[in-house]
Amino acid sequence: MRSPEELSALFRAQGRKITAQRQCIFRVLQGDESHPTAESIHAAAKAHMETISLKTVYQTLHELAAMGEIAALDLGTGMTRFDPNTEGVHHHLVCRGCGKVRDLHADFSTVTVPTGAEEGFDVGDAEVVFRGRCRDCRRARATAPRRAKATARA
Amino acid sequence: MRSPEELSALFRAQGRKITAQRQCIFRVLQGDESHPTAESIHAAAKAHMETISLKTVYQTLHELAAMGEIAALDLGTGMTRFDPNTEGVHHHLVCRGCGKVRDLHADFSTVTVPTGAEEGFDVGDAEVVFRGRCRDCRRARATAPRRAKATARA
DNA sequence: TTGTCAAAGAACAATCGTTGGTGATAGCCT
DNA sequence: AGGCTATCACCAACGATTGTTCTTTGACAA
Ligand SMILES: [Mn+2]
Ligand SMILES: [Mn+2]
Ligand SMILES: [Zn+2]
Ligand SMILES: [Zn+2]
Secondary structure (H helix, E strand, O other): OOOHHHHHHHHHHOOOOOOHHHHHHHHHHOOOOOOOEHHHHHHHHHHHOOOOOHHHHHHHHHHHHHOOOOEEEOOOOOOOEEEOOOOOOOEEEEEOOOOOEEEEOOOOOOOOOOOHHHHOOEEEEEEEEEEEEOHHHHHHHHHOOOOOOOOOOO | OOOHHHHHHHHHHOOOOOOHHHHHHHHHHOOOOOOOEHHHHHHHHHHHOOOOOHHHHHHHHHHHHHOOOOEEEOOOOOOOEEEOOOOOOOEEEEEOOOOOEEEEOOOOOOOOOOOHHHHOOEEEEEEEEEEEEOHHHHHHHHHOOOOOOOOOOO
16 A cells, blocks of 8 residues: 555545545555454544544545555455555465454465366466464463354454 | 255254255255355245245254354355365355356465464464356456446355 | 535445344154 | 244344435635
8 A cells, every 4th residue: 555645646646535534544544454444444543533434434445445555355254354555465364263364475376276277267366365363362262161152253 | 065864864863853944955955066155045945845934044054054064155255155065175266257156176285384383373274265257257258348347146 | 715516524224144033833753 | 742843924133334315525717
């Protein structure tokens, strides 16, 4: 994702309006590596701008995603996660316990993916999602009751 | 997934009742490789049993999933997909156009997944989802208007 | 500056897949 | 047969997301 200033310039160049809400969202996204949800972005934005609406957050996130400035990820946690880091191709570690998402920089270039032609399927891209337990959840589980109900809420 | 007869025996052994609805669902699931949704399973079941309710279908599917007889997959198509094929580990091809899901039997055993310890993340398993276009959608797209709206409905 | 107008925002309701209640009926199993 | 489940129909709720409507605002020209 570009800097808030560059994004503002981009928006302006595309005829979009530069509003305080959008700039606020730009700033909130800037450097956020938590793969936040729309809701958590909204919460963070409200800390700076009490009146900003969730709808506006969704709208702006979709615009940024359509522009390729951020990525919208469906990682099976129930909510769309947004990723301002679109620089390098990377994969994700998803914690089954708390839903936290972390980047995984690993090389899968040597993986033999069947060509689309031979299966009739035009493979666009491979999405590798590793599910497991983050350190915090591993620790918590060590002392937790064995059949803890998976709440899956972040 | 086991045969309808074996499943009936299993249910009986667990104190669950063997009802006509459940047997109908067992039969519908048997050999279905389309990774159906609850709704499509319901539709197929209704063809044999007009009065079966969607609720019962959901309930039975969840029971089967909890028993490990089928898998419930979140492949980002908006609805949970159910997979009666739990025999071999396999991955999935998801069509971005029509949402169809196909099995992909490919060997990723040589992929160097970072060990959980070094990242503090206990990797349970890797889920590889390939997104692209199936043959039908490729054909359709060749003649379709360029900005066709993705309906994502199977 | 100020007017104009489309774009953006706020508030609210609706949507979708799914789950939860209810009470009544039906049917499995001992 | 009798008890206990499962199922039914119905209706409501859920959370994430989107559509609607009305109001406000920013961008640009006069
Ligand atoms: Mn990321
Ligand atoms: Mn499969
Ligand atoms: Zn965790
Ligand atoms: Zn397709």
